[in-house]
Amino acid sequence: MSRLDVFVPPRPSNWLIRAMTPVNRRFMLRGFPGLRGVCDIRTIDFPEREQARLAAVCGQGKATFVTPNHPEFFTDWMLDKEISARLFPDAAFWATNGVVNGLGTLAQKFWLANNLIAQIPGNSEPAREHSIDWALKGNVVLLHPEGSVGWHSNYVAPLMPGAVDMAIDAARRGREADPAFKAFVAPVVWKLVFQRDVEPELFAECGYVEGRMKIGTGEGLRLNERVYRLYKMLLERDEADLGIVPEPSAGFDVRHRLLVKTTCDRLGGLLTIDTPEPTELLRVAMRRLREAKTDPAAPEIKSAIDRLALNLRLGDFAFSSEKVTQEELAEHIKRIRNDYCKGTMRDTLNRYVPRPAGPRTAIIRVPEPLAVHEFDGTVEEALALLRTRMWEALDGINGVVTGDGGARAYPNPFRAG
Numbered sequence: 229m230s231r232l233d234v235f236v237p238p239r240p241s242n243w244l245i246r247a248m249t250p251v252n253r254r255f256m257l258r259g260f261p262g263l264r265g266v267c268d269i270r271t272i273d274f275p276e277r278e279q280a281r282l283a284a285v286c287g288q289g290k291a292t293f294v295t296p297n298h299p300e301f302f303t304d305w306m307l308d309k310e311i312s313a314r315l316f317p318d319a320a321f322w323a324t325n326g327v328v329n330g331l332g333t334l335a336q337k338f339w340l341a342n343n344l345i346a347q348i349p350g351n352s353e354p355a356r357e358h359s360i361d362w363a364l365k366g367n368v369v370l371l372h373p374e375g376s377v378g379w380h381s382n383y384v385a386p387l388m389p390g391a392v393d394m395a396i397d398a399a400r401r402g403r404e405a406d407p408a409f410k411a412f413v414a415p416v417v418w419k420l421v422f423q424r425d426v427e428p429e430l431f432a433e434c435g436y437v438e439g440r441m442k443i444g445t446g447e448g449l450r451l452n453e454r455v456y457r458l459y460k461m462l463l464e465r466d467e468a469d470l471g472i473v474p475e476p477s478a479g480f481d482v483r484h485r486l487l488v489k490t491t492c493d494r495l496g497g498l499l500t501i502d503t504p505e506p507t508e509l510l511r512v513a514m515r516r517l518r519e520a521k522t523d524p525a526a527p528e529i530k531s532a533i534d535r536l537a538l539n540l541r542l543g544d545f546a547f548s549s550e551k552v553t554q555e556e557l558a559e560h561i562k563r564i565r566n567d568y569c570k571g572t573m574r575d576t577l578n579r580y581v582p583r584p585a586g587p588r589t590a591i592i593r594v595p596e597p598l599a600v601h602e603f604d605g606t607v608e609e610a611l612a613l614l615r616t617r618m619w620e621a622l623d624g625i626n627g628v629v630t631g632d633g634g635a636r637a638y639p640n641p642f643r644a645g
Contacts, residue, residue: 231336232329235354238320240343248342249313256306267303268584270423272310273628274592282594283315285412291363291398292597293391294319296416297618298372299381299559301566302581307418307590308370320345320362322355322371322390345369350518356390360398363411369394373415373614379559379566381419382626383545384618386507387611395600396607403601414597415614417621418590421629422554425636426586427451430554433561433585434458440569452552455560456480456641459542462568463487466535470494480642481547488539495532498525510536538567546642553635558585591628595621 257272259265286292296311298304305321312319320343328339328346339346345355359369373387395411402409434454438445443461446454463483467474470490474483488506495513496503503509513533517526541563562582569575595617603610629635 238340238343241341244341269590270587271589278594285597288366291411292368294370294414295373295391298374301377316368319368379563392610399601411600412597415595418592419625420588423587429585452638491536551637552640591625593621
């Protein structure tokens with residue numbers, strides 16, 4: 229078994245964790261005069277009342293699982309670290325095994341010393357048990373409830389059940405020793421807003437993506453049209469590969485749904501199972517592929533899995549609004565760049581440390597935590613309640629943005645075409 233698939237318990241180093249806080253704040257977030265931070269977050273809007281709400285459910289006698297939304301890779305952990313440095317510096321963080329275990333021995337030691345917990349696909353039980361044990365000691369465990377990064381800060385994706393499952397187990401174990409023990413799932417919602425017009429920078433990044441994908445320049449189009457053109461050409465490529473002939477009058481959303489359905493039907497046929505909901509089919513297919521790597525159909529199954537996963541990344545959130553903000557267009561570009569631009573050192577660095585188009589403000593809010601020790605509903609009901617609270621917090625953040633003058637917006641081409 230490779231290092232990638234072996235769980236190694238974190239070995240948190242208090243001095244290293246605390247030493248990294250100023251590094252994170254200056255080099256990763258705010259930057260210096262004349263030198264912008266990697267994430268280029270100049271301002272953090274995180275009111276004291278929000279911090280107090282989160283701090284109140286952390287500490288001894290409590291098991292707390294903090295669950296931020298997950299709109300942007302790398303920046304997520306930098307903001308998570310800032311929140312933890314302010315409120316719970318001993319927190320443990322879930323991360324993919326590709327980050328914790330996949331970058332070599334020295335990198336693994338560094339991440340384990342920073343208290344990262346490696347999530348091993350198909351074998352998450354060791355990480356789960358370590359997390360519960362850590363939380364039962366009065367420490368925080370932080371994991372993202374939306375799963376993988378979606379690049380959609382205006383949308384709360386369906387939540388994964390891990391945090392709720394662990395909190396339920398922690399509450400049961402904790403109360404066996406202390407009837408007053410409490411367990412919480414504490415959601416956090418944050419959103420990044422550009423501090424100025426970054427259209428020239430987004431045009432430049434569009435040009436880079438067009439070049440790497442070899443699809444010709446979209447120069448002369450408006451920004452929203454140029455981003456839409458990227459997705460439309462990818463859609464047309466997949467339609468051609470699968471032999472789909474769309475109706476001439478069909479809009480992008482109709483064609484996209486047909487592409488997803490066709491891919492699901494083919495993948496279900498390869499696996500000889502009834503085709504469930506696409507996200508569930510994807511999970512089943514990935515598990516089957518891990519268990520049957522010698523199957524002669526494995527390459528075809530993997531190809532179908534990859535196509536489905538990439539197309540599910542553009543969800544209904546893209547089609548729902550009449551307008552699309554500059555931040556959302558930036559996310560569309562990043563999603564394509566992350567998923568399709570590979571093979572060079574520059575592309576690899578961008579996947580791990582994506583650079584924003586310009587300076588930003590991070591707006592952070594804390595919805596009401598879920599007191600698991602008092603909750604009598606099912607896991608599904610708990611997830612629905614948490615998601616509702618996260619949506620309400622996101623709506624509140626958008627109200628702040630609107631009150632400050634509104635986001636830069638364009639007609640949404642995905643809705644129109």
